[in-house]
Amino acid sequence: MNLLSAKNLSHTFDYELFKNISLDLHAKESIAIIGISGSGKSTLLHILSTLLTPDGGAVYLFDEDVSTLKKKRLAQIKRDSLGLVFQSHYLFKGFSAYENLEVAAILSNQKIESELLKRLSIDKNMEQKVTELSGGQQQRVSIARVLTKKPRIIFADEPTGNLDKQTANEVMNLFFEYCKNNNAGMILVTHDEELAHKCDKVYRLENKELVRIQ
Numbered sequence: 001m002n003l004l005s006a007k008n009l010s011h012t013f014d015y016e017l018f019k020n021i022s023l024d025l026h027a028k029e030s031i032a033i034i035g036i037s038g039s040g041k042s043t044l045l046h047i048l049s050t051l052l053t054p055d056g057g058a059v060y061l062f063d064e065d066v067s068t069l070k071k072k073r074l075a076q077i078k079r080d081s082l083g084l085v086f087q088s089h090y091l092f093k094g095f096s097a098y099e100n101l102e103v104a105a106i107l108s109n110q111k112i113e114s115e116l117l118k119r120l121s122i123d124k125n126m127e128q129k130v131t132e133l134s135g136g137q138q139q140r141v142s143i144a145r146v147l148t149k150k151p152r153i154i155f156a157d158e159p160t161g162n163l164d165k166q167t168a169n170e171v172m173n174l175f176f177e178y179c180k181n182n183n184a185g186m187i188l189v190t191h192d193e194e195l196a197h198k199c200d201k202v203y204r205l206e207n208k209e210l211v212r213i214q
């Protein structure tokens with residue numbers, strides 16, 4: 001079974017961004033998508049993660065065509081199986097770091113793992129309000145929140161954009177391990193070619209097409 005399968009996706013905003021894009025994601029696999037600014041990477045990630053409906057083509061999640069799913073079923077898949085790590089963090093600002101994780105844990109019926117917090121070096125920040133955390137700490141809390149859900153697919157758009165190189169490496173290693181240990185997959189959008197090449201497959205979005213380069 002594919003975790004995700006995209007068939008002939010196309011999308012246009014002011015101009016045609018891409019067409020005929022197909023992609024498969026298997027369990028334990030990581031895929032990187034690179035490409036110049038404005039090429040449509042984030043748009044593609046929004047489509048793959050069901051936040052945006054494509055103009056053409058279809059997205060299958062766990063062998064189900066997303067466009068045919070009932071609202072309730074789609075909401076359930078999003079809540080339980082998809083983990084979105086985007087550049088703006090969407091943390092609840094008035095709450096503490098811990099309370100933000102608690103929400104995710106309760107909604108998905110999972111536990112908050114102290115090991116995860118240690119790996120992300122945010123275990124000492126749990127009582128702080130989100131507004132009292134640095135940008136990089138907020139980013140790591142949002143990553144902890146996503147992993148606490150135990151998603152089957154991680155969609156990450158520049159997830160380490162606010163982090164120094166060493167912390168970024170540690171965070172990415174955590175993602176890779178997570179995928180291997182939980183039969184999950186990851187689609188990563190990044191400008192960092194070195195990071196991209198740590199993924200199992202690398203694609204470049206250019207001239208409206210998705211070209212495999214690794």
Ligand SMILES: Nc1ncnc2c1ncn2[C@@H]1O[C@H](COP(=O)(O)OP(=O)(O)OP(=O)(O)O)[C@@H](O)[C@H]1O
Nearest residue numbers: 013014017035036037038039040041042043044191
């Ligand atoms: N909701 C929208 N409405 C109209 N145009 C949009 C919308 N979202 C994105 N665009 C346009 O689509 C193009 C691709 O945007 P997108 O965010 O997908 O690029 P990107 O490859 O992620 O770029 P970056 O590397 O800078 O993040 C841009 O020209 C952008 O202005």
Ligand SMILES: [Mg+2]
Nearest residue numbers: 041042043157
């Ligand atoms: Mg983008």
